[in-house]
Amino acid sequence: MHTLNKFITFEHTNEHDLEHDLAHKPKFSTPKINTANGNLSKRWYVHYSYRDPKTGKLKRMNNIYGSANSYKNKEDRLAVLSIYRKRLIKLLKEGYDPFIDNTAFHNSKQNNENNTPVKIEVPEHKIAPSPLPQEPVATPKSPSKEPSKVEGMSLKEGIAYSLELKKNQISDRTYKDYQYSSNTFIAWMQSNKPEIKTIDQINKKVAMDFLNAILIRSSARNRNNYRLNLSTLLQTLEDNEIILSNPMKKTPVLKSKSKRNKTYNPAEKEKIFDHLEKEDPMLLLFIKFFSYNFLRPVEACRLKIKDFDLVNKTIQFQAKNSPLKTKLIPQIVLDELPDLSKLDPEAYLFTPHKIGGFWNATEKNRSNYFSKQFNSIVKKHFKLDANQTMYSFRHTFTTKLYRALVKASSPYNAKSQLMQITGHSTMTALEKYLRDIDAQLPEDYSNLLKDV
Structure with a gap:
């Protein structure tokens, strides 16, 4: 084994360029979820590619299905596949390599710091290793430079994933509002923050820069609406452990001038x-x-x-x-x-x-x-x-x-009857509405202003 490793490392000098390239390229692509465009009659799965040590090119690995397709609604399928994707990323970062025998890797995972056996959960559709040559091939020598960080879900993928989860929970109009806000955000990011590629790279500073751009060109009310829509989508990603925290939630809500619809006399x-x-x-x-x-x-x-x-x-x-x-x-x-x-x-x-x-x-x-x-x-x-x-x-x-109504009864009784007609859910909401439209006016108080 030592002789073969030495032979590959030193004798094949004409393959130096390939080895150099492999050392500086990510070993695998970011695992992604295929939802078949939302078609529940088709199979959904997680897919990824791993760099073939022979060719130096990324090679598509077997799809991971697990039990996802046994679920009959989009939310459950996405939730299960999201867990598979997260576990797969963790295993790949820790050294899982579908091109070699991973027995040693799995044995090393059996004990934690206290030597307590730990069950390693692997997606149900196990990744079949590619056929190996007759002689074992050693893994390329690790470069002194730290390997490139594997990127998470892209900005577009993250937003699309959140929208897919929200689709059956909200009205069509709200969904379109979320789409419009997210499309504006993505376009702004591409023009102003091109260096940010993944959804987990967005922080409070980026969120504030975007909201300030909206504020400058429109109003505080519009800016707050964008904040609310995007915060809802990012919170869904936080809840599903795609991002660590919701940066939009950390931004303040600005005081805005409320629009007042005047009554007609x-x-x-x-x-x-x-x-x-x-x-x-x-x-x-x-x-x-x-x-x-x-x-x-x-x-x-x-x-x-x-x-x-x-x-x-x-x-x-x-x-x-x-x-x-x-x-x-x-x-x-x-x-x-x-x-x-x-x-x-x-x-x-x-x-x-x-x-x-x-x-x-x-x-x-x-x-x-x-x-x-x-x-x-x-x-x-x-x-x-x-x-x-x-x-x-x-x-x-x-x-x-x-x-x-108030002419024939007390203000409370009038409001109680009015609540049934207007459909306000609480007396507090109705009273605020009546104040906003100036429906409640006092009787003439001139006599109180006269000198006694």
């Missing part, structure tokens, strides 16, 4: 409704519907005919604070709607030109359509300011309803 409301009656009756009906039902515009855009229970006069919909919410439809709304019983249950309630039609657009684009119509037909015509929006009508009718 009765005269303004009448002028706008009269104008819409002539210019765009569908937009007027849309405004009345979400305002009288105390919905958000996007919630009204989600509604299909099948969501209506005309017998009990209720609707079911996906709300911001609930996956499925039921609300009573007031008669004032039903009087404005046509007969829904004859319409296709799968049709959307609101479309640009009719009630109960099909509209090939995302819910965000459907909501944006009505907002743009309002800006074009109403906002420009009446020269409204930035805080007078379509959403302001919800505040307008909340204020009107609360003031009508």
Whole structure:
């Protein structure tokens, strides 16, 4: 064995360049997870390559499946394969070599510092060593220089992995918000931090530099939104032990100016409704519907005919604070709607030109359509300011309803009844909302200012 090692090391001088290259190149590629583009009918696995000592080139090793494909949902498969990937990286860094007999390696792992037997867990699909030559081949002599550090999951891979885990936990709109924020972050990193290649290299300084760039070009509110979206994705990676800590979580939340949607006074409301009656009756009906039902515009855009229970006069919909919410439809709304019983249950309630039609657009684009119509037909015509929006009508009718209720009862009873109508989950949330829109006004206190 010593003679063969000496022969390989000194006699084959024409292979010096290969040996030199091998000494300065990583022995293996970063193990990656193949998810078959999310197709659960196909096999998912961990794959990697190891440098062939004969050719000096990275060679693809056997895929590692384990028990991952016995799981029937994406989250479980990714969780199992993430564990396999982590264990494989650890074994490779500690010296596991699929091109040699690893008996000595495994024996050395059997005892810890106290000589207590330790079970070495290897992924269930064991890596089969490549056929060896008749004579054992010694491993290349370790260079004096420390081996190159094997890189972790790349920035794009890390973000994509986190998005895949989040996909079935959040709404489509939230998922697209996460995608947009992460794409912006990746593009900024490629332009401003090209030296950072892996997700675990991102630290608080990098996170702050990105957030400051967003702040400079937009606003504190937008900057905080990016921080929240990216922090959520990075926290998922921390929870799955892809990164040690979440750098975005360490950055501060900035104080921002909240956007205030002003209520319309009765005269303004009448002028706008009269104008819409002539210019765009569908937009007027849309405004009345979400305002009288105390919905958000996007919630009204989600509604299909099948969501209506005309017998009990209720609707079911996906709300911001609930996956499925039921609300009573007031008669004032039903009087404005046509007969829904004859319409296709799968049709959307609101479309640009009719009630109960099909509209090939995302819910965000459907909501944006009505907002743009309002800006074009109403906002420009009446020269409204930035805080007078379509959403302001919800505040307008909340204020009107609360003031009508409080005339006939105590403020607490009025709020309790209003809570059932608006759908606020707590009294505290409702009271904050009423303060924000200035719905609660005191009685005239002039007599208190007069001299006694």
